[in-house]
Amino acid sequence: MKWRSVKIASLVISIVFLLFGCSSGESAGSSNNNGDQVELTFMYWGSNMEKQAIQKMIDSFNKSHPDIKVVGQHVAGDYNTKVNTLMASNELPDVAYLGTSLAKKWAQEGKIMDLTDYQDQYPALKERVAQSYLYYEPGKNVGNTTASEIEMMFYNKSLFEEAGVEVPPSKAEDAWTWDELIKTAQKLTKDSKGRTADESDFNPKEIMQYGISIPSTFNGWLPMVLSNGGDIINEEGTELTLNTPEAKEVFQNIHDLIYKYHIAPTPVQMENMPATSVSLQTKKVAMAIDGQWALLDIAGSGVDFGVAVLPKFDELKTIFLSGASVIFSSTEHPEEALEFYMYHNDPEQVDLFETGLWMPIQEEYYTDEAKIKEWTDNPAHPEEYRDAAINYLLDYAVQAPEIDIINWDQINTELEQGLDQYWTDAKSLDDVLAELEESVSPLLEGRYPSE
Known part of the structure; x- marks a missing residue:
């Protein structure tokens, strides 16, 4: 009898908590009205080493953003064929790598989010290397290249x-x-x-x-x-x-x-x-x-x-030259997608800058001495790298034709x-x-x- 009473009491308490949760609106750790965790898909290319680094970044993002779950989709084969197939079937990811030429073409067709209007909300969008901006119309851009490369x-x-x-x-x-x-x-x-x-x-x-x-x-x-x-x-x-x-x-x-x-x-x-x-x-x-x-x-x-x-x-x-990172207009969660977009190529979160694959797009990593050392003070970057890469990019780099x-x-x-x-x-x-x-x-x- 005592065990049956405990079970009944527990059931009553559970029902009370459930009703309270439903009446209080959005539950803790959630960002939508249904109290569900938002799920985003992020599609990208790259070597096995890049795949490992990107997955590490995704795991870190998910841990620090409990209301958002990002699922990575690594494409090892023909990326353009894959993304065009997804476009045709209306099954696009939320955020993805994309060739810069295709990114601008699809931006003109309204298939990619214009990030110009979000620059006040995310001031960091205005503090990036000039060559990295992907303008498809005067004053309108779909964001930036994933990284800087020369x-x-x-x-x-x-x-x-x-x-x-x-x-x-x-x-x-x-x-x-x-x-x-x-x-x-x-x-x-x-x-x-x-x-x-x-x-x-x-x-x-x-x-x-x-x-x-x-x-x-x-x-x-x-x-x-x-x-x-x-x-x-x-x-x-x-x-x-x-x-x-x-x-x-x-x-x-x-x-x-x-x-x-x-x-x-x-x-x-x-x-x-x-x-x-x-x-x-x-x-x-x-x-x-x-x-x-x-x-x-x-x-x-x-x-x-x-x-x-x-x-x-x-x-x-x-x-x-570099590939683009974009948010597709078809995403149902633009705000959450933007949170991940700002995070996914932040040198604080991805070690692909320190290992030599990428150069940052954020201006501060070229002007702030401490920030420069964060990604270049390691065996992958020889002593002459600052002159041969950083200064070279800032003073002599012209946008590649795929961007221009x-x-x-x-x-x-x-x-x-x-x-x-x-x-x-x-x-x-x-x-x-x-x-x-x-x-x-x-x-x-x-x-x-x-x-």
């Missing part, structure tokens, strides 16, 4: 010591000229008998170590074209401007690195070579032009490496297919550029606003 140069220090030549400069004012790059790369290119490319008996058919590797995509040639006073399109975005003396000089000079001086691998050889980190570690190349994100793997490879600014023609330049040029994805497909015929020595530069004018011109629709 094209720069990496090198194997031990190979420079062996060759007895000076390492590439990290300071902008000391940037190599193109001729200085050639002369140094010649001394660092070796055949199977150890002869260098500046020796008369050098055998270009038996190269064991290249002096320099450069991507054949726009990441490799565009910084040089900009440095030489050229560009992909005119200021209005209505005309292709690669068939100009400024751009043609750069294309010819890069081509000469491969076929005249034999100090850089061909595109086919590049495809068969390992990643930059392994190529530097195994001495396949002495210097490599790559995105800043390569720092993560290079630092983890154990190679004694350094970082430097790119060579220049006239004025030193690099490009600022309307319809870039289609334009880039044409450019890559056309220029590949030149990089592989299948067609002359004049023929390739003439064909590109015909195929690219109908795709030109201007530039996006910069503010």
Whole structure:
């Protein structure tokens, strides 16, 4: 009898608490009228290492925000196909990575939240690196790139010591000229008998170590074209401007690195070579032009490496490029999505800045000495990093075409297919550029606003 009485009393107490909870409105730890925890989905790409870091960030967010539960969705395959399929089926995540060109296109179609109106609510949205803003209409942006990234140069220090030549400069004012790059790369290119490319008996058919590797995509040639006073399109975005003396000089000079001086691998050889980190570690190349994100793997490879600014023609330049982070307009929880959006690439919450994959978009991490040390005072960031990356980004980085040029994805497909015929020595530069004018011109629709 006593046990039955206890059970009845417990049941009564439970009912009382339940009724009290229902009558008091929103329960503790909840942010909606149903008293339920809000659930958000966050879709992203990246390597296994990035996946682990992102999941760690998600777990931390969920722990510090008990009224919100974020579920991560890592996509290892074709990300664009996945997100387009979800768009077609109206099953989009709340927050996601997205290519910057697609992000702006969908913003114009109203599929992505405009964050301009939230800048007073989140002042930090107004305190970010200028190049990171994704404006799709004058005065309207969908937020920022996920991180800051630039094209720069990496090198194997031990190979420079062996060759007895000076390492590439990290300071902008000391940037190599193109001729200085050639002369140094010649001394660092070796055949199977150890002869260098500046020796008369050098055998270009038996190269064991290249002096320099450069991507054949726009990441490799565009910084040089900009440095030489050229560009992909005119200021209005209505005309292709690669068939100009400024751009043609750069294309010819890069081509000469491969076929005249034999100090850089061909595109086919590049495809068969390992990643930059392994190529530097195994001495396949002495210097490599790559995105800043390569720092993560290079630092983890154990190679004694350094970082430097790119060579220049006239004025030193690099490009600022990164994927976007966006909130889809279809989210049912915009306020909670914004809370996570502000959190997901905060250097205080994600160790991908310290490990070298990302550079911050928050201005304070470039101006506040203590903040700078938080993400750079570690083995992944060599001593010269501040000059070769931070100062380089702030003073010389121009938004990449994927951020700047309307319809870039289609334009880039044409450019890559056309220029590949030149990089592989299948067609002359004049023929390739003439064909590109015909195929690219109908795709030109201007530039996006910069503010």
